[in-house]
Amino acid sequence: MTDEPATTTDVTGTERAATGATPEDGDVTGAQVAGTAGPDDGTSRSGDGAAGGDDVLVTVEGLEVHFPIKRGIVLERTVGYVYAVDGVDLTIRRGETYGLVGESGCGKTTLGRGLLRLVEPTGGRVVFDDIDVSTLKGERLRKSRRRMQMIFQDPLSSLDPRQSVESILIEGMRAHGLDSGKESTRARLVELLDSVGLPESALHKYPHEFSGGQRQRIGIARALAVEPDLIVADEPVSALDVSVQAQVLNLLEELQQRLGLTYLVIAHDLAVVRHISDRIGVMYLGSLVEEASSDEMYAEPMHPYTKALLSAVPVPDPTVEDEREQILLTGDLPSPANPPTGCRFHTRCPWKQETLCDTDRPQLRDVGGGHRVACHYAEDILAGRITSHEVEPELVHPDS
Numbered sequence: 001m002t003d004e005p006a007t008t009t010d011v012t013g014t015e016r017a018a019t020g021a022t023p024e025d026g027d028v029t030g031a032q033v034a035g036t037a038g039p040d041d042g043t044s045r046s047g048d049g050a051a052g053g054d055d056v057l058v059t060v061e062g063l064e065v066h067f068p069i070k071r072g073i074v075l076e077r078t079v080g081y082v083y084a085v086d087g088v089d090l091t092i093r094r095g096e097t098y099g100l101v102g103e104s105g106c107g108k109t110t111l112g113r114g115l116l117r118l119v120e121p122t123g124g125r126v127v128f129d130d131i132d133v134s135t136l137k138g139e140r141l142r143k144s145r146r147r148m149q150m151i152f153q154d155p156l157s158s159l160d161p162r163q164s165v166e167s168i169l170i171e172g173m174r175a176h177g178l179d180s181g182k183e184s185t186r187a188r189l190v191e192l193l194d195s196v197g198l199p200e201s202a203l204h205k206y207p208h209e210f211s212g213g214q215r216q217r218i219g220i221a222r223a224l225a226v227e228p229d230l231i232v233a234d235e236p237v238s239a240l241d242v243s244v245q246a247q248v249l250n251l252l253e254e255l256q257q258r259l260g261l262t263y264l265v266i267a268h269d270l271a272v273v274r275h276i277s278d279r280i281g282v283m284y285l286g287s288l289v290e291e292a293s294s295d296e297m298y299a300e301p302m303h304p305y306t307k308a309l310l311s312a313v314p315v316p317d318p319t320v321e322d323e324r325e326q327i328l329l330t331g332d333l334p335s336p337a338n339p340p341t342g343c344r345f346h347t348r349c350p351w352k353q354e355t356l357c358d359t360d361r362p363q364l365r366d367v368g369g370g371h372r373v374a375c376h377y378a379e380d381i382l383a384g385r386i387t388s389h390e391v392e393p394e395l396v397h398p399d400s
């Protein structure tokens with residue numbers, strides 16, 4: 001099959017099918033979503049009424065996933081742990097998109113997998129729609145899994161190359177007793193493909209016959225096949241061409257509105273997260289360091305790590321002067337097998353306060369309106385104990 005239609009992105013990020021590109025070539029049907037915004041347009045969705053209400057679908061409490069480090073061939077013994085997720089508390093509201101960001105290795109994927117119990121948490125709990133899924137076993141666990149699906153970064157490696165699209169889609173339906181007879185199952189498969197913008201003819205093709213964007217559409221259709229409530233999307237567009245990224249993000253948004261889905265979107269690209277998320281959580285070395293609505297996170301970041309991440313994102317309009325505070329992160333991400341004492345960020349923090357930050361681990365505290373931050377410095381500023389001016393020389397400005 002050919003690639004998806006080429007797109008153009010105008011200055012506001014509005015995606016359009018390029019002139020002459022039909023939906024094409026039969027590959028992407030007319031059901032494909034008309035873009036409203038691209039991933040790099042500098043806009044976010046909070047405040048546009050798309051956010052879920054206060055109805056909580058997922059509660060994560062003190063979640064821990066510690067992987068044992070084993071040594072020895074004959075007598076294997078545990079010599080330490082990778083603290084991949086180390087005490088995360090968060091809630092995801094029904095119908096919202098929660099964006100999770102942070103550097104590679106900070107534990108985003110493990111958190112998503114721990115939430116779905118694709119990896120066993122070593123501590124804490126996950127409550128999904130009032131059911132504590134951390135303790136579920138057997139049939140009840142299987143049933144809860146139907147309601148929580150995952151889509152992956154690399155659709156090619158997550159789709160079995162030996163299975164046709166029909167077989168890929170039917171597998172999950174069958175496992176959950178959702179294939180209810182030949183005719184209705186066939187109609188459902190066609191409906192699923194249409195909902196992700198693929199034609200019926202795709203059913204008998206194999207993953208390698210599709211472009212990257214089309215394969216991601218198949219991954220989305222596979223997740224939708226079992227009628228989930230929550231989808232954890234792990235870097236859903238980072239393996240795709242920029243022109244295709246907006247199409248897939250728009251598709252996810254359209255499906256959310258139509259089907260009432262709730263998303264946890266994991267991404268390292270802050271432009272992607274901003275566009276699609278109602279709220280954003282920033283992770284550093286296994287913990288959340290800040291959480292806020294998408295608009296507030298971009299307008300008023302408080303944690304120095306968040307400020308550093310955001311100052312690395314280019315401004316969408318190159319003609320506008322970038323007046324943001326620039327913070328450059330120094331040093332590497334410490335190993336999650338040997339995290340620093342106290343605040344885990346203190347080894348790279350321009351605002352580190354001696355003894356306090358390297359001994360006392362700050363807790364995530366609500367600083368108003370659901371904006372949560374785990375930082376002694378931010379707390380001191382808010383309490384009026386210090387002003388940001390006192391530490392300004394430590395910050396790296398673009399001209400320095």
Ligand SMILES: Nc1ncnc2c1ncn2[C@@H]1O[C@H](COP(=O)(O)OP(=O)(O)OP(=O)(O)O)[C@@H](O)[C@H]1O
Nearest residue numbers: 067082084103104105106107108109110111268336
């Ligand atoms: N099965 C495992 N066994 C041991 N360590 C693991 C395992 N899975 C992940 N890790 C480690 O846990 C830490 C967090 O990994 P994770 O993949 O969750 O991070 P991430 O933020 O999603 O990074 P990326 O964006 O690169 O995927 C890393 O140090 C990783 O090497």
